[in-house]
Amino acid sequence: MVSRKMNRDSKKSRGPVDAKLEGLAGRMVQLAAKGKDPAIDIPLRTLSNVNYNAKSRVIEMGSGVQNRSFFNFGQAKRFMQTMLVASKCKDLIDAKKSASIRQIYYMAKHTIKGTSEKTFNDQSESDPILEDLEVATNSLREELHVFADSKGALVGELQFADSGDFIDAAKLGSGGYAIPSIVEPNVIRFKKCKARFVLHVEKGTVWRRFVEDKFWQQHHCLITHGGGQPPRGVRRLLHRLHHELKLPVFVLLDNDPWGYYIHSVIKQGSINLAYESQRMAIPDAKFIGVSSFDYERFKLTDDVKLSLDESDVKRAKQILEYPWFAGKKPWEKEIKKMMSNGFKMEVEAMISKSLAFLTQDYLPHKLKNKSEWLD
């Protein structure tokens, strides 16, 4: 099992998860017997309940909890759903199987007897409940025998074992290695690494460009992508590569507020999963592009411009106010520049110069010029 430093006040023992689930269910029965409203305390996963730890440079979860009780009309359904998901996780643990979050959704979904109401209408209802359960029982998703859908890929000069199978990430053709949801040492064991750094790009299409142009061969690196906002498996793998293999991590993202936030998640951890920051965040990760200043630096044409809409500006302002951005001069300059530009740019826009520009000119330039990195 994974060991992890506890960054929040933990009264609950870190014992086996099934015992914790049983304890949770038992408490509901006790409360009801005493004539009290059965309720679960769920640590809040909101901006108001996260702190930025300036020393460790990661986002940490605060002590705020939400009390989810059955006989609160607004919460009754969610309480019922939480108990249902918990029971399905218990079933998985007992059966020594694991299921995807989508499979959990189908396992827990059924029509309530005597009505036409469904326990769940959409997977978007069951996903947050799984996260609630993780924080409520202070356990990891994999401990609940649940994994997310795979998203993201890796390619480069790294050899490792995945569930006992030998894998050479340099010899996986054009598809690369699909990063699984669970990448803990009991699943993935690193063997040999010739790479000198990791380049994480935003999307699969950009990643393909780099693979096709054999960028990793020329620069001796690993290239990963997370299909937008990287899932936990990708972030955890990056974290392990950085901490265990001491590889620096460079991030190449679109020049828009969502790109900034992806960087922030990789670097400091996310608000939603603040409790996992310790084993996910990479405070030393560097943002190397695309910068708002690149339009002038590389003399790009109007063709790369995508106009900023209202929601972009709103999001940019929000990001500026996050404690982990606030007070960082270069970032302030970068974000304000984007707003004064009035446009955003995608990584792929660099191809407007030439197909090879991105891999032959842009990135080598960026890797050389440390002054253009954002921390």
Add this chain to the structure above:
Amino acid sequence: MKLSFEGVAKSPERRAAVVRPNRQRLKEPAIPSETQAASQSQAESVSAEVASGKRAPRATAESMAREQREISVSEFFAKNRHLLGFDNKRKALLTAVKEAVDNSLDACEEAHILPDLRIVIRQLDEDRFKITVRDNGPGIIKQQIPNIFGKLLYGSKFHRLRMSRGQQGIGISAAGMYGLLTTGRPIQITSRLPRKDEAHYYEIQIDTKKNKPEIVKDETVTVDWDHGTEVTIELVASYLKGRQSVDEYVFQTALANPHASIAYKSPVDPEVQFPRSVNQLPHIPAAIKPHPHGVELGTMIKMLDDTKSKHIGGFLQHEFSRVSPKVAAAVCKEGGVTNRTYVNALEGIAIEKIYKSLQKTKLMAPPTHCLAPIGAEQLLAGLTHGVKAEFFTATTRPPSVYRGNPFLIEVGLAYGGELGPDRHELEAESANGNGKSQESVQARLIRFANRVPLLYQQSACCMYKSVLDISWNNYGISQSRGALPSAPLLVLIHMASVWVPFTSESKEAIADYDEIRKETRLAIQECGRRLSLLLKRKKRTQAYSQRRDVFTRYIDEVVSATRSITRINKDEFRSDLLKLAKKFTRAADLTYDEHGQVIDADENGESKLEHTIVVDRNSSSAPEPAALFDVSNDRRPSRRAARRSA
């Protein structure tokens, strides 16, 4: 128009006597349309000779005089029957029934008899009907029958200022005249006086030229009923159902006269009984003298002509209400005369001066014992008997005055229950996909003046305007601009007055006086506040029982989920949760008594609503719609309330 009636009414005998074949100069200025028509036709014949369109009044005074003659009031109304409510066949049926019923109810009440009415309408032919109305009143003495039924403007009600249904003495004889005109059949009257073995039977027709009754048949008969009067009229009419039907009129009459028992047989349906719901006669109003502020100069001049007082001071004191000797002296002084001045000595300008000073003087409001409200309790009794609603409330305003006439307004509200759309209809509609909500039902307004239903000209009526004035949204009822509120709601408004200001002689709509509008508004608002309180409580109870449903629905899910996580006593957990669900939704169990007060609740915030009845339509004890007009004493609110407080 009113003045002309008065003139005619004063001495119908004399006027009728003056009818001579020709050359009689017209003294009656009241019928301008007729004279104009006459002179115009003459003018037309002349204009044939004169080429230009310019009028050439060549007629001499003598030639005109040849065409001029008096018109009998009967002739006038025979031609202008729309003025009396006989404009079309449908309305004729209603008006005839209405006049007979009004007379019957007035007669019974004046004789302090609880009215028992029987109304029968028989269809003889496609557009020929025979209506019979019988009451248990005091009967009519033989000699009076021809005058009452065979002469227009003959009656007891016109010359007094007193609250009654009929006002002019036109109604029933006009109905008889209409019958005669359309079918040639005379009006049939059977009347039996109390403690008499035999009844007299008359067939009477009106001589329209002379406004005089003609007795067709005069018999003595035996009848199987006790004292009372039975009137039968045969007439051309048409029977239709709907908001302006005889059915509706009878129903509304029963609502406003809960002390009356009415049996009604329409031409198509089986006989309906509207049982008496109050065993007490309404307060019999006293007649009053006119209040000076409600009198016009012309009326005062006429009063001066008729008075028995010799001196002006005595005249003022005796012919008006609220004029004390002191006030009379002050008025006379202001008017430049002394109170000893002879009435006969007064001339136009002097009278006008006295009139003006009378109007300027501050006077006490007119006495109000001349008003007989239905009463909130009685209104409730009528409403609960006649309408299957969920909530009833009623209020009676204190008397007020418009133009010197005392009046008062009463309002009753009924909400919910069967006033909403038919449940089956609702289900069918929602199955069709166009769900019709309760909101889409429009409220109904029913209007009464001195207990007489007003079925026509709703939108011209002051009462209707008052209902629109109310912001129903404040009471939790939706309303679109310029329309009646949209809710399963019945608004009943009654105006009681010694003189109801109708907009026209057909007595269909009440004129728009600020005072009347204001009083009506205040009364509706009072009822509205009670209704909104109920709606709020109902909403809360509903919300909580909905919550309980939700909790109960989820309990089994929670129990089985918990069971699969850990070993528990399933049944115990389940019953614990059910107990909790009940506890947390306690408000759903609050029950209200018929006054909207919470029964057996630990909350003290709920206050008792005055004159309000709440009926639980969902409980199995609620009576079936079929029992709509059954005399079931259990449903009588006064008794129930009494039992509860006992």
